[in-house]
Amino acid sequence: MVEPNINAYLQNQLKQAQDIQAQIEQIANQRYQLDIKVKEIDRTLKELSSVKDGTPIYKNVGPVLYKIDDKNKLVSDLEEQKELSQMRLKTLENQQKNLEEKYKELEETIQKRYEEASGKKQN
Secondary structure (H helix, E strand, C coil): CCCCCCCHHHHHHHHHHHHHHHHHHHHHHHHHHHHHHHHHHHHHHHHHHCCCCCCCEEEEECCEEEEECCHHHHHHHHHHHHHHHHHHHHHHHHHHHHHHHHHHHHHHHHHHHHHHHHHHHHC
């Protein structure tokens, strides 16, 4: 909650901090979802490695199952998805770190300005 006696600069800084915090949470959620996807792909690849040649394999696409004729193509596609997801995870991790640093700097600035403003009012 923004206090009415805080100057406009501090109110703007507080708003920016809240926005950054929301972005950090959003990125953390995206990372979590991607991490689950990578683990699921890993489990699928492990399972596919133990499937004997000639065993029917089906792929779930929405509510429909499709029979896969080329197991190697499926494995290749899954490995590519995993690699892309891991690259996206790294990107999100870097974005989150940058935002966390920015948030920390902003927090320090806000604290300093707030202390300065409070000190002036007491004098």
